[in-house]
Amino acid sequence: MNGFAGEDLVCERGARIVFTRLRFAVGLGGALVLVGPNGSGKSSLLRTMAGLLAPLAGRLTWDGADVRGDPFAHHQRLRFVAHTDAMKPTLTAIENLRLWAALAVSIDERSTGEGNADTRCRHALAAFGLAALAEVPARYLSAGQRRRLTLARLLLAPSRLWLLDEPRTALDSDGAARLDAAVAAHRQGGGIVVMALHGGPYPDGARFLDLADYRAAATC
Numbered sequence: 001m002n003g004f005a006g007e008d009l010v011c012e013r014g015a016r017i018v019f020t021r022l023r024f025a026v027g028l029g030g031a032l033v034l035v036g037p038n039g040s041g042k043s044s045l046l047r048t049m050a051g052l053l054a055p056l057a058g059r060l061t062w063d064g065a066d067v068r069g070d071p072f073a074h075h076q077r078l079r080f081v082a083h084t085d086a087m088k089p090t091l092t093a094i095e096n097l098r099l100w101a102a103l104a105v106s107i108d109e110r111s112t113g114e115g116n117a118d119t120r121c122r123h124a125l126a127a128f129g130l131a132a133l134a135e136v137p138a139r140y141l142s143a144g145q146r147r148r149l150t151l152a153r154l155l156l157a158p159s160r161l162w163l164l165d166e167p168r169t170a171l172d173s174d175g176a177a178r179l180d181a182a183v184a185a186h187r188q189g190g191g192i193v194v195m196a197l198h199g200g201p202y203p204d205g206a207r208f209l210d211l212a213d214y215r216a217a218a219t220c
Helices: 042-049 071-077 093-104 115-126 141-157 173-188
Strands: 005-011 018-028 031-035 057-062 078-081 161-165 190-198 207-210
Touching: 005 042, 005 190, 018 031, 018 042, 018 115, 018 190, 031 042, 031 161, 042 078, 042 161, 042 190, 057 071, 071 078, 093 115, 093 141, 115 141, 115 173, 141 173, 173 190
Parallel strands: 031 190, 031 207, 078 161, 161 190
Antiparallel strands: 005 018, 005 057
């Protein structure tokens, strides 16, 4: 199958098995929604998918090939947005995006020049309704505006896989609609989205993975 998949994944955190024998598959243009109660392992699974947490057992594949065979390629194909916002409060909104853009693009893409990078940053700000706040230091942004700025990172450089942990946190209806539009456009271009959500609306045609189904059996 072309796309992203996991086979018999086991995750251990703090000497506790969070989930076991977990399997999933999502094809190009697809969306996978992670659901389940707090503590069921949604964030741990996303970190595992991003290569930030090694599974105790099992494997992840991209187009059928184990991602451990080329971890750099896997890192380059994904964008991971955690449930907390990571930014430098003393930098303006666009300065934060410029910093993220410099980290996101490949060496070959850097040859396109700084002006192109600035255009991408301003496009990302506009897409999330932040164009008028480009020169405002991040410390003065509201929680919802900081979340929009964090999500704007997704648009800075091409990627195949978006991993989003509770991306609607602190967003108002307009911010959520802008996120949904970005997700839809990413999928229309053949991208894959995996996102942890506590409630709808859900992406059209999304598949669901309930982490509660993969809890390890309790032992006495």
